[in-house]
Amino acid sequence: MFALCVHRCYQRSARLLVARRQKSSGPVSSPLLSRLLRFLTQHFYDVEMFLNWRSQQGRNRLQKKNVFYAYTHTLYGPDIASAHYILCLGGGFRFVGHSDWFRANKRGKFSWDFLNHKDTPLEEVDLSHTVTNYSGLFNLEHQHHLRTLKLQGCPEVDDWFLAKLHVLQDSLEELDISHCPLITTGGLATLKNLKRLKHLNVSSLPRLQNPGLVIILLEEMLPHCQIIADGYGHRLRPADKVCVEEERVQGQQQ
């Protein structure tokens, strides 16, 4: 029995040695728990299966939160369905023609007053710091009057989400995707589809390699749009200031 176990262990580690070859070097000291888990995964099938199951559960939970609210859609119409989706995720919205926002509180509880406004489209949506993703965007597909979309700090918003924003191309005027960790330059190119965009916030996107160049290209791509891009540490260096001073002195001398 023990010999069998040991045999399996050796087979497993030999197999994973091949799989591990392409691993890049990570941080030097990862937390003890993750190192222990990694050691156990590489030596025991059961631990690997458990970890796979756990990540699958996480994905299922995310999928459940972003499912298409078909029932609400058929009973109450697309606007109420979008509103319900936004509130369930913990975001906020504002109807067209009204000035008050409907939001869920910190515990996730919200009032059902929004049911009174049937067939009123949404004008502004705030989904900052929620787990909205590509499949969740199907709930917002029919909002043809949506002018503002705030997605600050959303961990699941990626390039495919930005590509799908073309469904709102005729109405979207303000977009905020700052602090989203999964967005890269490949997705920013799709913002060209948003013809009416006037305000764009792309601050602090961690995966942008050359933020200065990307912002210049974005400004060229969207000439009527005002782009806000803070958090990249772009400012005049002291050396530049010295050069400016020298030129001024030389100019005075001449």
Next chain:
Amino acid sequence: MSGWRRLQVKFRTAGLLTWTRVTQPHTGRGGCLTFCQSLSTGGPLRNDFFKDLEAQLAAMRKKAADALPGSSWSPFEFNPDLPPERADVVIVGGGVMGWSIAYWLKKKENKSAGMKVIVVERDPTYSQASTVLSAGGIRQQFSLPENIHLSLHSADFLRNINDHLGVVNEDPIDLQFNHSGYLFLASEAVAHIMEENYSTQRSAGAKVSLMSPTQVKERFPWINTENVALASYGLENEGWFDPWTLLNAFKRKAISMGVIQCCGEVTGFSDTTNVLMNRDGEEVHLKRIKSVKVQMPNSMEFQPVECAIVVNAAGAFSGKLAEMLGIGLGPKDSIAGLPVPVEPRKRREGLGGNYITGVSPEETEEPDTSNLEVDHQFFEDKVWPKLANRAPVFENLKVTSAWAGFYDYNTFDQNGIIGNHPLITNMYFATGFSGHGLQHSPAVGRGVAELILDGEFQTLDLSDFSFRRILVQEPMLERNIV
């Protein structure tokens, strides 16, 4: 005193070294200078003794580890690179199609370690493989609904690639997917074809928009819209990505699920033939592959791998592989006489600044495929004038590099061949995609795995891509070949 020490040492070493030869004579060292001359210039006796001891103990530990179960020691010498002697499925070709099929086969098996799958690839550097030399684009703008569905399903797969191909405790996969749609421009003569294609694409679920020349000019002011009657632009699920990353992702996940990788070339098959009579009274020779002969690189050594199913995913070289089984070598009018119509065709891509351009040559101007040399004159004559005409900014450009790759070109109708051959019961083909193999690879891999394990297609019906259309000579032409 020294004599006693010598005796002690000899006793100790003799006790420990009963099963190994004593490599050094210990007489005449150190202490006993009076009886014999010592010619050694080494250190004192005790140092040598401990060094020997350590070496001997290390050898002992290694022997013990070899003797325990789980070590790879065997009394016979063998080459560890040879594939195993028996396998369930042998996939010939280690490109993205081969590894995609291997992944899906392992994903669909009901029992863990239920099937032994081997992927045989003859060139681990992939120097001539179409996968790595491809531009890596994916698009939905095809004219056949099956192709559109394949692209949509593959885009779905690529969107959730970390869910499918993520391995626990490994880095997440970054395909570097650039989302930008394909823009097709049509002149007056072919505008109606574009409109038909547009309606097919919309009904299949692709997000495409038709644009007039003025709308094209508004959106892309740098294009010269002369002679353009209609344009179609892909809004979603189109773009380009890194094919090498995708290949490695499939490979890593498949290997972690137990697929065996083998570096070698398939040089022959051993098969048995059943002779049956069909309704017209003619004899039909049905072959069944018994084993695949895999030859090691740069050596005469080979290993016959007994297998149940062989999958031909050899890309541009699938025709040659099929010839080894006699397909195409029979009498002209019979099924055996029909060769697998896949051959390598060279396509050249040129890289200028940040742009990749290429032009498909006409049928009569196909370049020579014996090597992957690039014909720079082709760019000057054919590509540059058209490019400069369409986008006037390209009049001053500089080619920084160029490369050539093979298309597994299906000379019959430029669409893939998926399914088994009528005369060979256990060989499945997944080849001939003529330039869109990479973008369809996840969906095709799933289809072939369903065909092998379930006997029929479950998610997407790819039966139109079977061999049948070649036998009855009904080409399924794709009108949007790039």
